Amino acid sequence: MSIKIGILGYGNLGRGVEKAVNECDDMELVGVFTRRDPANVSTLSGAKAYHVDELENMKNDVDVLIICGGSATDLPEMTPKYAASFNVIDSFDTHANIPVHFANVDKAASAAGKIGIISCGWDPGMFSLNRLYSESVLPGGKAYTFWGKGVSQGHSDAIRRIDGVLDARQYTVPVPEALEKVRSGENPELTTREKHTRVCYVVAEDGADKERIEKEIVTMPNYFADYDTTVYFISMDEMKAEHSGLPHGGSVIYSGQTGSGDSAKNHVIEYSLKLDSNPEFTGSVLTAYARAAYRMNQAGDSGAKTVFDIAPALLSPLSGDEIRAHML
Amino acid sequence: MSIKIGILGYGNLGRGVEKAVNECDDMELVGVFTRRDPANVSTLSGAKAYHVDELENMKNDVDVLIICGGSATDLPEMTPKYAASFNVIDSFDTHANIPVHFANVDKAASAAGKIGIISCGWDPGMFSLNRLYSESVLPGGKAYTFWGKGVSQGHSDAIRRIDGVLDARQYTVPVPEALEKVRSGENPELTTREKHTRVCYVVAEDGADKERIEKEIVTMPNYFADYDTTVYFISMDEMKAEHSGLPHGGSVIYSGQTGSGDSAKNHVIEYSLKLDSNPEFTGSVLTAYARAAYRMNQAGDSGAKTVFDIAPALLSPLSGDEIRAHML
Helix, strand or coil, X not given: CCEXXXXXXXXXXXXXXXXXXXXXXXXXXXXXXXXXXXXXXXXXXXXXXXXXXXXXXXXXXXXXXXXXXXXXXXHHHHHHHHHCCXXXXXXXXXXXXXXXXXXXXXXXXXXXXXXXXXXXXXXXXXXXXXXXXXXXXXXXXXEEEEECCEECHHHHHHHHCCCCEEXXXXXEEECHHHHHHHHCCXXXXXXXXXXXXXXXXEEECCCCCHHHHHHHHHCCCCCCCCCEEEEEXXXXXXXXXXXXXXXXXXXXXXXXXXXXXXXCXXXXXXXXXEECXXXXXXXXHHHHHHHHXXXXXXXXXXXXXXXXXXXXXXXXXXXXXXXXXXXX | CCEEEEEECCCHHHHHHHHHHXXXXXXXXXXXXXXCCHHHCCCCCCCCEEEHHHHHHCCCCCCEEEECXXXXXXXXXXXXXXXXXXXXXXXXXXXXXXXXXHXXXXXXXXXXXXXXXXXXXXXXXXXXXXXXXXXXXXXXXXXXXXXXXXXXXXXXXXXXXXXXXXXXXXXXXXXHHHHHHHHCCCCCCCCHXXXXXXXXXXXXXXXXCHHHHHHHHHCCCCCCCCCEEEEEECCHHXXXXXXXXXXXXXXXXXXXXXXXXXXXXXXXXXXXXXXXXXXXXXXXXXXXXXXXXXXXXXXXXXXXXXXXXXXXXXXXXXXXXXXXXXXX
């Protein structure tokens, strides 16, 4: 029997989930739910597109609803709302608001007897798992998270809002010397500027004042002012040819000790990702956790969960015997 | 209230567990249980040493018994035996026998209403988790496991059994070119010889035939014949000065795809460990999972478990609120 999946929101992440679901023999994609006119939405796999309002009539047709919205305004409203009717899962990543979001989803999901997994993907998600595993095994060590090299969509959007900019792509790049220091187990104190640089590719309007644009970028508070930022002006053709992908990745490096004093021993744990497509990988993580949401709910569990609460075996379509024989 | 820990077996691994337990504010070490005469065992922390037969009278004094024996003969007998009276955890690593060991421990632990976690450490253990998480997120990819650079105690022992050898240390070393090929996402087919080399430091008896010893090493079936092996003869002083530690480590590298055909995207996931002390890190993993064993049993669960069955949050002494706020 297949797990019936619905996708709410059909942008890059929704398409990533669609591809991942299609690779899973134990799942079927019921449909894509959109706020747009579904007549204008054609899906990669040919799955049916529905208007989001149809979800109300499909409570028995969808086992898990994977919510592919933005963290700023979509998810805080959508995830609790749909947790009242479906097992849901999202990739909420506004760190400071996770406690409130968790509480809201927990209230709705618990009342409905459904599972609501929040903040799933790679960071938060797989990176969080590695921070937790490492800190639990080697308490009192130091976790460093580096992002990139990869495209930050938020920073790219910020550049696009500057007057005279037609298109932009911003790469976050870890500083190699900082990575090496951390990998060596030195436990350095690193400022924001020492950890990452930002590299921007910008297509300017004809005749635009490039000097002004560059200055507006590198001095932009929160986004760029605290970083060493490099700006390259390129043509629209070059943008399309060289920067159309959404690669990303990064590393969680944890440096800890056993014992103390002269006999203390150092240990370095590193988890790293090199992703050709950020939304497709994130969609794959959401899909694996959708399987867990379904199984936990079938077993009678309900309420809000994060990756921390989910036994790894629940992610795999294989049986306990199979994973012990082949992966342990 | 502290979790009361007992350590069964007091070699390198037992001492590693002792150090780890001493770093945990929520645990207390009840004692070390040994087959030797406890009068001759002095512990690092001053914990009391008991003869193993005393365990029978201490069923209510130990919440989790961490069994630090060998996989060849100790654990197959000990873990099921003590699972009948205690929550237990071991580092059983004879891969082919895991299904039988799991079944034996499951039978005893289930009947007693106790938890028995088997095959915990870093491989099997943390490496297994990474194989499972990766395969679940990117089904159909390829997992590569590299070990080293680090000391293999089994291979060192094999050399010590050769006539004329006083002491020996064997390092397993991954082949850099193989690592790079795998990291690049090429998915190469690699033979045993192409993945690892073996480097041996040997102290020979005065007047021993070094040429014969070297030949016996490099042609030894199972241990060395399938590898490129280098042998260095050194003095006992050099052995003590340069090779007294037990460093180890390695990497699990998983290479998988999303989508298919021309639009397929590649993703590489790497988890790596650089450990100054193999037994101390392994002991730290066992200790974190001992916390989980206790909590699962307190919640009414019983039977055999592996790292796959255990939600990550159970490993941390912190609350759900705390780990969501600080690590998600």
